[in-house]
Amino acid sequence: MSNSLHFFTPSNLTAPKQYLPKPSYNRWFPVTSLSPKLISIKASTSADPNSSTTSPQVLISDNGTGAGEILSFTPQECDTPPSQSFLSDSSSIDVDAVTEVELKENGFRSTRRTKMVCTIGPATCGFEELEALAVGGMNVARINMCHGTREWHKRVIERVRRLNEEKGFAVAIMMDTEGSEIHMGDLGGDSSAKAEDDEIWTFSVRAFDLPRPERTINVNYDGFAEDLKVGDELLVDGGMVRFDVIEKIGPDVKCRCTDPGLMLPRANLTFWRDGSLVRERNAMLPTISSKVNSFQQSILTLTLEELQFEGVDFIAISFVKSAEVINHLKSYIAARSRDSDIAVIAKIESIDSLKNLEEIIQASDGAMVARGDLGAQIPLEQVPSAQQKIVQICRQLNKPVIVASQLLESMIEYPTPTRAEVADVSEAVRQRADALMLSGESAMGQYPDKALAVLRSVSVRIEKWWREEKRYEAMELPAVGSSFSDSISEEICSSAAKMANNLGVDALFVYTKTGHMASLLSRCRPDCPIFAFTSTKSVRRRLNLQWGLIPFRVSFSDDMESNLNKTFSLLKARGMIKSGDLVIAVSDMLQSIQVMNVP
Ligand SMILES: Nc1ncnc2c1ncn2[C@@H]1O[C@H](COP(=O)(O)OP(=O)(O)O)[C@@H](O)[C@H]1O
Ligand SMILES: C=C(OP(=O)(O)O)C(=O)O
Ligand SMILES: [K+]
Numbered sequence: 001m002s003n004s005l006h007f008f009t010p011s012n013l014t015a016p017k018q019y020l021p022k023p024s025y026n027r028w029f030p031v032t033s034l035s036p037k038l039i040s041i042k043a044s045t046s047a048d049p050n051s052s053t054t055s056p057q058v059l060i061s062d063n064g065t066g067a068g069e070i071l072s073f074t075p076q077e078c079d080t081p082p083s084q085s086f087l088s089d090s091s092s093i094d095v096d097a098v099t100e101v102e103l104k105e106n107g108f109r110s111t112r113r114t115k116m117v118c119t120i121g122p123a124t125c126g127f128e129e130l131e132a133l134a135v136g137g138m139n140v141a142r143i144n145m146c147h148g149t150r151e152w153h154k155r156v157i158e159r160v161r162r163l164n165e166e167k168g169f170a171v172a173i174m175m176d177t178e179g180s181e182i183h184m185g186d187l188g189g190d191s192s193a194k195a196e197d198d199e200i201w202t203f204s205v206r207a208f209d210l211p212r213p214e215r216t217i218n219v220n221y222d223g224f225a226e227d228l229k230v231g232d233e234l235l236v237d238g239g240m241v242r243f244d245v246i247e248k249i250g251p252d253v254k255c256r257c258t259d260p261g262l263m264l265p266r267a268n269l270t271f272w273r274d275g276s277l278v279r280e281r282n283a284m285l286p287t288i289s290s291k292v293n294s295f296q297q298s299i300l301t302l303t304l305e306e307l308q309f310e311g312v313d314f315i316a317i318s319f320v321k322s323a324e325v326i327n328h329l330k331s332y333i334a335a336r337s338r339d340s341d342i343a344v345i346a347k348i349e350s351i352d353s354l355k356n357l358e359e360i361i362q363a364s365d366g367a368m369v370a371r372g373d374l375g376a377q378i379p380l381e382q383v384p385s386a387q388q389k390i391v392q393i394c395r396q397l398n399k400p401v402i403v404a405s406q407l408l409e410s411m412i413e414y415p416t417p418t419r420a421e422v423a424d425v426s427e428a429v430r431q432r433a434d435a436l437m438l439s440g441e442s443a444m445g446q447y448p449d450k451a452l453a454v455l456r457s458v459s460v461r462i463e464k465w466w467r468e469e470k471r472y473e474a475m476e477l478p479a480v481g482s483s484f485s486d487s488i489s490e491e492i493c494s495s496a497a498k499m500a501n502n503l504g505v506d507a508l509f510v511y512t513k514t515g516h517m518a519s520l521l522s523r524c525r526p527d528c529p530i531f532a533f534t535s536t537k538s539v540r541r542r543l544n545l546q547w548g549l550i551p552f553r554v555s556f557s558d559d560m561e562s563n564l565n566k567t568f569s570l571l572k573a574r575g576m577i578k579s580g581d582l583v584i585a586v587s588d589m590l591q592s593i594q595v596m597n598v599p
C-alpha cells in the first residue's frame with residue numbers, strides 16, 4: 001500500500017458472510033464523498049506471525065485511479081479457530097482483533113481516536129449482527145432497558161461476551177437504566193400510531209384490552225391524570241407530536257392533536273404549562289418526585305442484582321438529578337461486589353442535571369449528553385451549547401463523555417446520512433468527545449453497519465484534518481487529584497503528551513493497573529495514539545470508552561525495563577510496531593517519562 005489515505009474497514013478475520021461489502025458499497029461509503037478521489041475496496045491477505053491462519057482483509061484504499069472498484073475478496077468461515085491473540089497467558093498480549101489489523105495496515109497515526117457506542121436492538125441482537133458491529137469498530141454495546149425483556153437483555157449480554165471470548169474483541173457492555181421518565185405503553189404490539197391534526201386521543205394509566213381501542217394510549221405513570229391540567233400541552237418524544245389537554249375523566253385524559261405525527265412505542269411524554277416544562281420539583285406535582293425516586297431506586301437495585309455478575313462494564317443512569325443518586329449507586333456497587341468495578345455513567349438529559357452538572361459529573365465515572373430527552377426539556381437551540389459545555393466539563397474533570405441521540409437519525413431508514421448529520425458528527429469529533437453513540441440507527445434501523453461506518457470514517461477524517469491543521473483547543477486542564485502523588489501523575493501525563501506532540505512520536509505507552517494514568521493521558525488529547533497496557537480484562541474493556549486509548553491486556557511487573565522489553569518483543573512479533581519507532585512511555589508504578597526508539 002502506498003502511504004496515501006487508506007481506510008481499514010470491517011476486515012477480516014471473521015467477518016460474517018452477510019457482512020461482506022456489496023458492489024454498491026462505494027455508493028454510500030462516506031469517504032467517497034469526502035475524499036478528493038474515489039475509493040476502492042481492495043482485499044488482501046496478511047499472515048499473522050503468531051497464527052497459522054491467514055486473514056483476509058478488506059481494505060478501502062485510494063488507488064488513485066479515480067474509480068472505485070472491488071478487486072477481490074476471500075470470504076472466510078465464521079468459525080475460524082481463535083488466533084493466539086486472544087488466548088491469555090502471562091507471555092501473551094491481548095488486543096482487539098480489529099485494532100490489530102488497523103495498526104498493521106495503517107500505522108499508528110491513522111487509528112481512530114473517537115470511540116463508538118452502539119445501541120443493540122432487534123436489528124442487531126443476533127450473534128452475526130453483533131459480530132458485524134464489532135468488526136465495524138463498535139467499542140461499547142449499549143442495552144437500553146426501556147425496551148425488551150430481562151431475558152432478552154441477558155441473552156444479548158451473553159452473546160457479546162461470547163463474541164469477545166471466541167473472536168478476540170473487547171467490546172464493553174453498557175446497561176442503560178429505565179430511568180424516571182413518563183412514557184407511553186407499547187401500543188399493544190403496533191409498531192407506531194399516527195395522530196392527525198385535530199383528532200381527540202385518550203391518554204390513560206388504564207390498561208386497555210387488546211386490540212388497543214382506536215386513539216388510545218396507555219401511560220406508565222399513576223399520577224398522570226391528577227398532575228395534568230386542562231390547558232396543558234402534552235409533547236410526545238420532545239415535540240414530534242403535540243396535544244392540548246382538553247378534558248379529564250377519572251384516569252383518562254382527553255387531548256386534541258395540534259401537531260400531527262407518528263408516535264413510537266414507549267415514546268417519552270413531557271407536559272408544558274404556560275410555556276414552561278412541568279417538572280418533578282414543581283410544587284404542583286409533588287407526586288411525581290416521590291414516585292420517580294422509588295421507581296428509579298427499584299430499577300437500579302434490580303439491574304444490579306440481576307446483572308452484576310454477568311460482566312456489565314458500564315451502567316448509564318437516566319435522568320440523573322443530583323450527585324446523590326450517583327454516590328448512592330456507587331457505594332451500592334462497591335458494597336455488593338468487591339471485584340466487579342462497574343463504571344457509572346450519568347445521563348445528562350434534564351434541567352436538573354444541567355443545574356447540578358459539575359457535582360454530578362464529578363461523582364460519576366463518565367457522562368452522556370443524552371440529547372433526545374435533553375432536547376425535550378430545554379429549547380432545541382440550547383442543546384448545542386449544552387453539549388459543548390458538558391463535553392468541556394467532562395474533559396476538565398477527566399471523565400469520559402458520550403455524545404448521543406439522532407447523530408445519524410435519517411440512517412434508520414436511508415443508507416446515506418444527510419449533510420447536516422455528517423456536520424453534527426464532525427462537530428462532536430471536533431469537540432473531542434470520547435465517544436459517539438448510535439441509538440435507533442443500530443437498534444432498529446435498516447442500515448446499522450453503514451451508520452457505524454459513517455461514524456468511523458467521519459471520525460477518522462475529522463481527527464486527521466484537525467491534526468494536520470495543528471488546531472488545538474486551548475483548554476485549561478485543572479488539577480483533578482487531591483494528593484501530591486496525584487499531581488505528579490497529572491504533570492507527568494501532560495508533559496508526556498506535550499513532548500509526544502513536539503517530538504512527533506509514534507505512540508505513547510502507558511502501563512496502568514487501574515486505568516487512571518491512561519485516562520490522564522487521554523485527557524490531554526495528544527496527536528499520537530496511546531497504547532494502554534493493563535493486566536485485567538475489565539479495565540481493558542472500560543478503557544475502550546476513552547478517546548485515543550488502544551487498550552491491551554498484558555501481565556506486567558513493577559520493573560519498567562522488563563515491561564518495555566516484553567511489550568516491544570510481543571508487539572514486534574505481531575507486526576504492530578517495528579524497530580526505530582519512537583515511543584514515550586509512562587507508568588503508574590514509576591513516576592518517570594521515558595523516550596526511546598523501539599530496539
Ligand atoms: N431492546 C430493544 N428492543 C426493541 N426496540 C428497541 C430496543 N432498544 C431500542 N429499540 C428501538 O430503538 C429506538 C431508539 O433507541 P433509544 O434511543 O435507545 O430509545 P428511546 O427512543 O426509547 O429513547 C427505540 O425507540 C426503540 O424503538
Ligand atoms: C440517550 C438518551 O436516553 P434514552 O434513549 O434512554 O431515552 C437520550 O435521551 O438521548
Ligand atoms: K434508558
Ligand SMILES: [Mg+2]
Pocket residue numbers: 318349370372373374
Ligand atoms: Mg433519554
